[in-house]
Amino acid sequence: MKNFKSINLRSKLILCFLLVGLLPLGIMAHFSLQQSTEALIKNSRNHLTSVRDAKKRQVENYFQEKEQNLSSLVEMVGVLRKKAFAKLNVAQELKKADIEQLFQNIVSDVKALAAGQDALQAYVKVLTFEEAYNEDNENLNSFDDSFTVKDPGYQDLHKFLAPFFDKFAKDKDYPDIYIIDAESGLVMFSQAKALDLGAFLGKGRFKDTGLTRLWKRVVKTKSLSVEDFSSYTPKKGIQAAFVGAPVRDYFGRLKAVVAVQLGLEKLNRTVARRQGMGKSGLTYIVGKKAGQISLRSSLAEAEASKTPGQTKPPDSASGKSGSSPTKATLPGIVPAAATFSKMPAYLAQVLKGKKGLGMFTGDDGKLRLVAWDPLILPGLNWGLVSSIELGEAIVPKTNADKRDYFQTFCSRIQCEDILLLSPEGHIFYTAARGSDLDQDVFTGDLAQSGLNKAFSRARDAKSEVFTDFSPYPPQDGKPRAFLSAPVMTGRSLELVAVLKLAQKPLNALLAHDQKLGNKGRVFLAGSDFKPRSDMGRDSDLKDYSPLRKASQGLTGEKTINQNNRAFLTAFAPVKIGQANWAIVAEIPRKQALAAVDDLTNTVIVTILLVLCFVIASALAGGRFLTGSVTKPIQKVVKRLALGSRELGGISSKMLLSSREMAENAKTQAESLRHSSEGLEEMTQRTKDSAQNLTKADSLMNDSRSQIQSADQAMEKMARAMAEMTQVGGEIQNIVKSIDEIAFQTNILALNAAVEAARAGSAGAGFAVVADEVRRLAQKTASAAGKTQELVGITVERIQNSDHFVKLTKENISKVDFSSQKAAQLVSLAAQAGLTQAEDLKSLNQTVAELDLLVRESTENAINISETAGELDQQVVGSDEIIARLQTLLSERHTKAVTGTKTPPKKEVVLLSLPNKELPYEDPVELELTRKAS
Template sequence: MPLKSSSISLKLKLPLLMVALTVVFVVTVSFLIYSMAERSIRENVATAQASKARAGAQALQFSIGAAQRDVANLGALPTVFRAMNNFERVVGMIEDDDPIGYMKKHYVSENPNAADQRADLVDPGDGSYYSQSHATYHPTFLQTLQLNGYSDIYLVTTAGLVVYSVQKQGDFAEDIGGEQLAGSALARVVDAALATEPGTVVTEDFSPYAPADSNDAFLASPVLNKKGDPVGVIVVRLGSDMVLSALSANLGDKAHENIFLVSPDGLARSPSVIPDAFAMLDPLPDAPHIAAARARESGQYEDVMTASGHHATAVVLPLALEGFDWSLVMETDVSSAFARVYQIRWMVLSLIGASIVVSIGVSWAAANRVTRPIHKLRDATNALSNEDYDIEVAGRMRGDEFGDLARSLDSFRDKLKRADDASAREIAARSETDLVVDEMSQALTDLQNGNLIAEIERPFSSHHEALRENYNRSLRNLRDSLREVVEAAQHVDRFAQEQRAAANEMAERTEGQGATLEKTATAMQDLTERLRQTAEKAGEVDNTMRGTRRQAEQSNDVVRSAVEAMDKIQQASAEISKIISMIDDIAFQTNLLALNAGVEAARAGPAGAGFAVVASEVRNLARRASEAAGEIKALTNASEEHVAHGVSMVDRAGDALSSIIQQVTSVSDLVSEIAGGVQHQSKGLEDINTAIRELDSVTQQNTAMAEEASASSQLLQSEAKTLTRVTGRFQIDPSMTADAPATWADVTPQDTVRHSG
C-alpha cells in the first residue's frame, strides 16, 4: 500500500519538504546560472571568432586590394613605361648571337647568389646596355617587392617576352608562348592584360606554377605610353605566404584555431595554419561549413568536423575581392573554445552537492523548532473542541507567529465562552420569533386565497409590533387599490365594446370602397393597355408610311434618271438620222459618178470594157447603200417616235409619283400626329391608373387598419373581462347580509354604480 502524504507526521514531513524545496531552489538557480554562463561564453566565443574572421578578411582584402591598386598604378607610371621601353630596346642591343641565352647566363646560371637570392644581383659587370638598364631600375622594383611582400615582379613585352623579373627564376627571359611558359598562369594573365582596357587589373587565382615550383596567384595590368596605348604588361606574382600572413595576423592560439580560403570548386586557396591539416589546393572535406563556403553563404556552425578529424566551431564569410571568388573559413577547436564551460559545469555540480548536504542538516533543525510549538497548540485546540475552556494556552509570550497563534487561540477560547451564553439567549428569542412567523404565515395564506379583510388582530411584542401594523396598513391600501382597478376594468369593457362596433362598421365600409376601387383600377388598366397597343400600332403605321415615302422618293429619282436617259437616246437618234442622210447623199453622188464612168467607158469602146464593168458594180453598190440607208432611216424615225412616246410616258409617271409622294407625306404627317396624340393619351391614362392603384393600396391599408382596430378592441374587451375575473378572486368588503355577494365577482355594474352613488 503506498504511503500517503496525509499519513506522515508533520515532524517528518516538514524537514522533507524544506530539503526538497532547498534542493529544487539550488538546482534551479545553479542550472540557470550555468545556462546563462554557458550561453554567454558561447556568445563570446562566437563573437570573438567572428571578429577574428572579419579581421582576417579585412586584412586579406586590404592586402589584395593594395596589390591591385599598386599594379594599376605601376602600369600607368612613366618610370615603368621607360623601364619597359629600355629593357625591350636593350635586349636587341646585346652583342651576342643568342641574346636570351646571354641574359640567362649572367643573371641565372652564373649568378653568384643562391637560387632564392638571385634578386641580390644588381649588375653582373658585363658592361652591356641591358645590365646598365637593370642596374638603373632593379633596385626600385626590388624595394617594391620587399615592401609589399610580393613573390616576384615581371615586365613582359607585347610580343610575349619576359624581359625583366626581380627573382630571376626559370621564367626569366622566356617567351610566354614557348615550351617553358605555354599554358601557364603567367601566360594567361599576360594575354588577358593585353586584351583588356588600359588601367584594368586582371587576376589569375592560385594554381601550381612550375617555373617557381610553388602555388601562386598573378595580378597584371597593361603598361601605357604617353598616349595611353599599351606597350607591354607588368605582372605581380603573389605567394601563399602573403595570404597566410594576412589571414593569421590576429590569431591568438594557432594550435587550436585555423583560418583559410575556399573556392567554389572546394579547394583550399590558402594553406592551413595548423600544421599538417591540409596544403594549398588540397580538396576539403564535405562538411556543412565547407559546403556553405563553396556556395558563398555566410554563417556560424557550432559543431563541425575539420579536415584533421576534430570537432570545431566555424565561421564562414564570403569575400568581395575583384577577380577572386573566395570564401573565408575560420575553425576553432571545441575543447579549446569551451574549456571554460566545462570548468563551470563541474563547479556547479559540486555546489549542488554541497548545498544538498547543508540543506538537510539546516532543514532538520529548523523543522524541530517549528513542530514543538505546533504540538502544544494542537493539544490546546483538542481541549477547546471538547468544551474544556479552563485549559492554559502555552506560548502566548512568544514574539513570532506561534505567539500570535497562541494569543489568537486564547482569545478564541474567551469568545467560545461568550458564544455559549449568547446561545441560551438566542433560544429564548427564537420562540418569540416563531410565534410572529406563524401569525404572519397565516395572514399571508389568507392573502394568497384572496381574503383582503383578514387583518392581524393579535398584538406582537415591541420588537415586532411595527411589522403587524405595516402589514395591516398595506392590506387596507391594497383593498382600496383593487376597488379602483375593478371600476376601471368595467369602464374599459364598456368603451372597448363601443370601439369594437365602430371599428367593425368602418372596416365593412372601407372593404366595400376597396372592392370598388379595385374594379375601377382593373378597368383603367385594361383601357390603358388597349390604348398603349393602339399607340404602338399607330407608331408601326407611321414607320411604314415613312418607309413608303422614302421608296417613292427613290422611285422618283429613278424616273428622273430614266427621263434623262430617254432624252439622250432621242438626241442620239437625231444625230444618227443626220449621218444616214449624209450616207444617202454619198450613195447618190456615187451613183452619178458610176453612171458618168459607164458613159465614158462606152465611149472608149473595147478599151473601156473592163472599166464599164467596174462602174456597173459601183452603181449596184451605191444603189444597195442607198436602199439600206433608207431602211435605217425608216427604222430610226420609228425609234424616235417610240422614244418620244416613252419620254412622254415617263414624264407622266414622274408627275404621278410626285403627286403620290405629296399624298404619302400628308398621310404620314397625319399618322404621326395621331400616334403622338395616342401616346400622350396613353401616358395620361397610365398616370390615372397609377393614382388609382395607389388609392387602392391606401384603401386596402385602411381596411387592414380598421380590422386591426376591431381586433384590438376585441382583445381589449377580453383583457378587461380577464381583469374583472382576476380581481373577483379577492374579498374586499365583509358580508353585511345574507343577500350580499360572496366575492367581488358577483357584484354587477349597476350595483357598483349604486354603491358609488
C-alpha cells in the first residue's frame, strides 16, 4: 500500500485508464453473456407458457363448446320427441274421430232401416209367403220346419225385395243385411243370400254365432244393439260384427230385427291411412270381449315394414321397459281378433277407458312412440293404438341430399358421430350409420367400451358425463371419447344422447406453433401416462416428470433431460369432465440458446478492439492530463481549507442554540402534562354525571309507563263497574218478574183451593196440591224479595265504588302529568351533561394535539443538535481529505497552501432527558459535539 501511495499522479492515471477501460468491459461481457442466456431461457419459457396457456384455453373451449352442443342436442331431441308425439297424437285423434263417426253413421243407417217401411214390408211379405207355403205343404208338422230358400216362390220374392237392400248395402258398404223374425229367430231375409238365410238362429250350428247373440239381445232389450267381432260360420269363419235394431208394426209391437253385418274393410281403410305415420307407422284397433283382448283391425298394411315371415304385431310391446316382446297367436298375416299371449300395459289402460302417450320397445327391439285412446262406441270396449319407430319420428329430413337433421347438425358442430340410445342401452340411431347401429351396449364388444361407460353413467347419474379416450371396437379399436347426457321428462329417463369424439380435432388444436420453432411441440396426456393427442415423436411418458407434476394439479415450468438432450417444458393440468389430463409444451434447450453462440463471438472481438484503443489512449493522454489536472486541484484544495475553518465556527454556534431549544421544549412539555391530567379528570366526572342523568331519564320513562298502565286499568275497572250496575238493574227486573209470577201463582192456588172445596170429596186431592203450590208461591215471593233487597244493596255499593274509582283515576292523571314534567327536566339535564362531556372531550383532544406539537419541537431540537455534531465531523473529515490531496500533489505545495496543524480533538457531551421531565416513555439521549477550545 505504501509503494502505491509513493507513485506519482501520472503513473497512477495511466494505470487507472487501463483498469477503467478493460475491467468494466470484461465484467460487462461476462454479465452480458449471462443475462443473454437467462433472457433467452426466460423468453423461451414465456413463449412456452403463453403457448401452453393458449392451447389449454383452446382445448377447454373445445370441450365446453361440445358440452354446449350436447345440451343443444338434448334440447332438440326433447323438442323433436314432443313434436313427434304431437304429430302422432294428431293422426290418432283424426282416426279416432273417423272411426267414431263411422259407427255413428252405421247406427243411423240401422235405425233408418228399422224405422222405414221397407224392412217392415219385407217382413210382412216373407211372413205371408211362409204361411202360404206352410198351408200348401201339409206334411210340415211345426213352425220350425219352415220353407226352404231354394223354393222358386221365395226366390221370386227375394228378387222383388232385393233391389232396395242391394242398393243400400252397396252405397253404405255393408257385406250383408238381415231381417230376422223376432219370435222364432228365423233369418227371413239376407241381402247377400248367405248360408244363414232360412236358418233358425236359436238352434243348430248357428246358435252360438254373433248374429244369434245380437238377435237375442235386441229382442230382450227392445233397442238397438251391437255385437263385437267374432268368427262367423256362414262366412267361412271370417271375423264379422253386427248392428241390429227392432222392427215394429203400426201398433208398436216388436215383429222383427233388422241387422247389418260389418266387415274389416271400413275399419282397415281408416286405420291404414299413412298421413303423419311415416314408413314405420302403424294404427290398429283392439277390443276386449269375455275377458279376452284381441285385434279388431287387420295389420296387413304394416307388412311392408316388417321382416319376411314375421307373424306378430310390430309394436306389441309388453309395456315394461326392457322386457321381452309380447307375441300374438297370428296365423300368417295378422287378421282381426288375433289374441295376445301377454297384455301390454298400454292395452290394459286403453281398455279401461284411459288415453295416453308413451315410448315402448317393439318386437324388433326398436323404440316406438305409442299413442292410445279409448273409442266411444255403443256396446263395444275398443281402443285405438298408433305407433311409429322413434328413430323415424324424431329425425326429420333437412335437405335434398337425404341427410337428416342430426347428420346436418353433426357436420355443423364437427363431431364424428351422434348416437341416440334407449333407456335399455339399444342404439336406435347413429348419424354415421356405422356398424354400432341397432347394437346393445351391454353385449358383445361394446360391453367394455367407453360408450358403455358413458351411457351407464349418464343413465344412473341423470346428468352430463364425459368418458375419456379408450379403444372403440366398432372402429378397429381406435381411441374415442364420448360426451353423454340424458333426455328427461320430469324425473323420467326417456333417452340418452351421445357425442362421439375423435382425436383429430385435438391434434388440429395442438398443431405446430411458430413460437416453438421447428422442434417444439405441444401435446395432451392422461393420468395413465398415455397421450391424448399426436406427439410427433416418442410417446413413452412413464418417466416424464412434467406430466407427473401436472397430474398432481401443479402448473409450472421445468428443464428436463431426456434421451441425453435437455428440454425446456411448461406444463399445466386440464380438467375435462371427470378426466384429469395434462398439457405440456416443450422445446430443446439448444434451440432456445442458439443465439448465445453468436453473441459470444461478437463480445470477444469487441474486447480486443477496446483493449488496443485503451492502451493507446492511456499512453498518449497521461502526460497531458497530469499537468491539466494538478493545477486546478491545488486551487480547489486551498479554497476547501478556508471553507472548513468557517464551517467549524458555524457548527459550534448551532450546537449551543439547539441545547437551549431542547431545554425550553422540556419546560413546555411538563406544563402541558399537568394540564392534560386535570382535563382528563374533569372529562371523566362530567361523563359520569351525564350517564347518571341518562339512567334517571330512563327510570322516569319507566315510571310514566307504569302510571299510564294503572290509568288504563282504572278506566277498565270503571267500565266493568258500570256494566255490573247495568246487570244489577236487569237482575232486579228479573226478580220483580219472579215476584209477580209468585203472586199470580198464589192467586191461582187460592182459586184452585176454592174450586176443590166446591167439589167436595172429589176435589180433596186437588186441594192438597193447590195448598202446596200456594206455599211454594209464598216461599218464591219471599226469596224474590230478599234477592231484590240484596241486589239493591249490591248496586248501591257498586255505585259508591265507581265514585272512588273516578277519584283515583283523576289522582293518577295528575301524577302522570307531574311525572311527564319531571321526565322532561331530567331529559334536558341529561342532554346538557352529554353536550358538556363532548365539549370537554374536544378540549382534551386539543391539549393532546398541542402536546404532540411540543414533542415534535423537542425532537426537531434533538435532530438539529445531531445535525450540528455531524457537520462538525464533516469539517474534521474535510481537513483529512485536504491533507491527503496535499500529499498527493507534493510536500512543497502542501505547506504553501494550507499552513494548518493537526486536526483538533473533539469533546463529546451527553445530554439525557429522563421520563419524569419529558412525556416520553424512553429517555432521549442528545449527543452534542463541539470543538475543544
